[in-house]
Amino acid sequence: MAKGTNPGRRSVLVGAAAVAGTAVATGRPQGVDARTPAEGPWAVELFTSQGCNSCPPADAFIGKLAKRPDIVALSFHIDYWDYIGWKDPFASRDTTERQRAYARVLKQRYVYTPEMVVDGLGHDTGREPGPIEALLAKAQKLSSRRATPELSRTVGGPLSIKLAAFALQGGPADVTLAVYDRRVSTPVASGENQGRTLENFNIVRHLEVISRWDGSPASWTIAADRIQPTQGVAVLVQHADHGAMIGCNKLEPAYSG
Numbered sequence: 001m002a003k004g005t006n007p008g009r010r011s012v013l014v015g016a017a018a019v020a021g022t023a024v025a026t027g028r029p030q031g032v033d034a035r036t037p038a039e040g041p042w043a044v045e046l047f048t049s050q051g052c053n054s055c056p057p058a059d060a061f062i063g064k065l066a067k068r069p070d071i072v073a074l075s076f077h078i079d080y081w082d083y084i085g086w087k088d089p090f091a092s093r094d095t096t097e098r099q100r101a102y103a104r105v106l107k108q109r110y111v112y113t114p115e116m117v118v119d120g121l122g123h124d125t126g127r128e129p130g131p132i133e134a135l136l137a138k139a140q141k142l143s144s145r146r147a148t149p150e151l152s153r154t155v156g157g158p159l160s161i162k163l164a165a166f167a168l169q170g171g172p173a174d175v176t177l178a179v180y181d182r183r184v185s186t187p188v189a190s191g192e193n194q195g196r197t198l199e200n201f202n203i204v205r206h207l208e209v210i211s212r213w214d215g216s217p218a219s220w221t222i223a224a225d226r227i228q229p230t231q232g233v234a235v236l237v238q239h240a241d242h243g244a245m246i247g248c249n250k251l252e253p254a255y256s257g
Helices: 056-066 093-105 129-142
Strands: 022-025 042-048 071-077 115-118 122-124 150-154 159-163 173-187 197-213 218-222 232-239 245-251
Touching: 042 056, 042 093, 042 129, 042 245, 056 071, 056 129, 056 197, 071 093, 071 173, 071 232, 071 245, 093 115, 093 197, 115 129, 122 129, 150 232, 150 245, 159 173, 159 232, 173 218, 197 218
Parallel strands: 042 071, 071 197
Antiparallel strands: 022 150, 042 115, 115 122, 150 159, 159 218, 173 197, 173 232, 232 245
């Protein structure tokens, strides 16, 4: 489903288990050869809507990507399709504005759903894996170094975020926190997906730029009551104002999906 100027025109690091003690996502994903120059992980952001009948294949694909330790997969539910018969319970104006910001940076003529943005570098529908894998390969090739944040959290405790010194090029970076629900099933009573039960994965429920970073060693603490025990957290480090990713990481409770 595409959206142009006319609204009515449609065309881990490890999935770290939270166990007694401290769950930690360090700077190296599991399963990546230690000799690999760019260790990842890399970010894939899906812009989707429960009111869009083209989105379920991309929703399913982001669910598969979410299981990969080398991918930080996030679903952002947009609100501009809410008027066509089903109000997406996870949609927000903030997530819609994030998509519009990417559209400006990536010089898109319009926003559309489904859309996957890979590491802030490029986009495709996400309905087929091939183009997304090609964008991931491009991101990996371009990333000779990553500013991968170290995340740690004791069970029920605050989240600690640490970044080592990094030689930023092209200006400062935004450090953004995303808190997300791992998996939700929703019976849809109306609209284009009427009668279906939709499965959504890594649904962002809170998004916040916690700092503009100059590359110096830095750390932040996020209060425990801002993250539910079953929720995952991701930290994105990208060139300011929705530029290319410099690094990212995730920390998640145990999950079998």
